[in-house]
Amino acid sequence: MEKFAWLIPLLPLAGFLLCVFMGKKISRNVLGSIASLLILVPFLLAVGIFIPFASSPDSEPIRILYLEWINIGKLNVNYSIQLDQLSLMMMLVITGVGFLIHVYSIGYMHDDENFHKFFAYLNLFVFFMLVLVMGSNYLMLFIGWEGVGLCSYLLIGFWHKNPEYNKAANKAFIMNRIGDLGLLLGIFLLYLRFSSLEYSRISFEAMQIPIDDPIIRNATLLLFIGAIGKSAQLPLYTWLPDAMAGPTPVSALIHAATMVTAGVYLIIRSNVLFTLAPFTQEIITIVGLCTILFAATIALKQNDIKKVLAYSTVSQLGYMFFALGLGAYSAAYFHLFTHAFFKALLFLGSGSVIHAMGGEQDIRKMGALKKHLPITHLTFLIGTIAIAGIPPLAGFFSKDQILAAAFEQHNVLFWALALGGALLTAFYMFRLYYLTFHGQFRGSHEQEHHLHESPKTMTVPLVILAICSVFAGFINIPEVLGGNHWLDRFFAPLLAGSAQIIEEVEHTHLSHETEYILMGVSVLAILAVVFYARIRYLRNGHVPADDSEEIPGYERLLANKYYVDEIYDRLIVKPVLAASSLIYRFIEVKVIDRIVNGVGQVIVIGSRTFRFLQTGNVGFYIFAMVVGILVILAANSFLN
């Protein structure tokens, strides 16, 4: 199957070209089906490569070189791919979830005038995402990294007639630039140290480097800045909530399941380097933990169904980084994997709700949707339970493994804070669930009349994702619950370098009793919080206050997202704009414009004067010619 690996990224690219050039000529359903099929075939190919790879215990990473790209001096970069545990698992998530979201989009975008453009961008996104995870060197990763950023920009601003959405798209693009600069500098630094950009060579040579090498520390910090930008961590997270301006399938695919996890992929891919830099790891842990709590508290007070999910995504990405910082790379990937399913499910469910409500996104205007949208309700409930971390759904296992990793490193404070984040998650998710699907309907009469379950193309992906959300956790059941840590063992060759480095450090494993206690505490606390949310929003029928009403101080702080956007606006955006207008007024207008206009004026004045030389008198011309020749001859003999 490996010899078909090149088809995996190229089929979505073919889909992109097809949608661009033929999009308007093909009927919508056919176009959507072709675009989806061009994601399904790569998925099947990826499965075909994955199964033999996973079933033999000593599989070596497969590296295939397709084309030489840059070969100057020591710099040697190729179009080559690397298929190993990490990239295969990522490919399965991208193409699998991507296919379901494509199918969903056929229904969701059916009435949009730019239907073909949407599928073109979506296919292009899948192409770049596959390049990102399949490449065998950092430059291939960088191509994919920039490409998905571009597609994210195009899709956030998809409804470009709304200037607010354009602003959101610009914001996402510009904030990602900050991170991308860090990534690029990090790659340069790695090249400086290793004279190569191939993952295999860097990981191999890094093993000879002692812990806390300054170049490695700086390079990992820079790579982490790249990851912060792409994966929406503090302090560059503000673009992700605004990115909800895009159509809902985009939020599900790009801003929940795949693109934003590119930062996590980058760090797992470079795990040897990060293990060599304990300082960077500490920073990652702290940034991740702050992001978990920061985003989760904001989500408590948001009233837009997609904004709640967006902040929830930021918070869950915080968990992944928290785990990466603790060195629990496979736990981070495990959470990425389960999160891709339940968050895509929740976003698509919210899309189904928005579809039924005729574009309404405010949960204060919803309620009692349970009886109108039975399938959406059930799948959304499954997603909510999964993300809240209630066993035996997916979120429980992955989150529990991260919490256990925190406790394992004797860090009770970190464990408690991360558990606090999990409780906040459970609360805001059930708040969202009860406000949307239970209680009284609070919208207008037309909306109530219009309520309907979504078409099959939308509900079938929901059901499949719900099934995955239930069972995805079973790939890594901990030993205490009778499992065998399949994912951890599968990832072991990938993380062998890191394991070898930290071998010297004393590593304690938790006793089974401790693990039981930890699980019990977190499950009981989460259930208590869910129960509290149930009383508050279901029995007491509490509805968040209207925007016009006065709300107490701390709630206002949360509802306004800690005023972070305003602070950035005041500290960065406004000064930059002021400086630009200053430069415009003094340098642009007074210096550059004057030089340019001056050149023009000199030529105009000069030609106005010198045109009188051309009298039209032929005798004069000939005379001037003869005099000219004589002058040249005289000058020639004089100079010689």
Added chain:
Amino acid sequence: MEEIQRAFGQIGINHYLFLSSVLFSIGVMGVLLRRNFIIIFMSVELMLNGVNILLAAFSRYSGNQSGQVFVFFIMVVAAAEVAVGLAILVMIYRNIRSTDINALKNLKW
């Protein structure tokens, strides 16, 4: 015949130089001073032939044949130029009914 050749052999390079300079100067003065454009045209030919004489003389003097080849080139080009130039002059004459070069003063700016 032999006498003629000997007589030519006694003529030094200075004589040729003088002759061609005179011819060339007459040509220049004719171009500068005359107003009839057919005369100007003839003066130009005079200048060209002044140069031709010089080339032939130098060629003989230094025993290098390529100077004479050049002369033939110049004659061919001059013939072509005459064909084009005279055609233009005929057209101008048909338009302005005059051979005065100053009548073309409007060809400016």
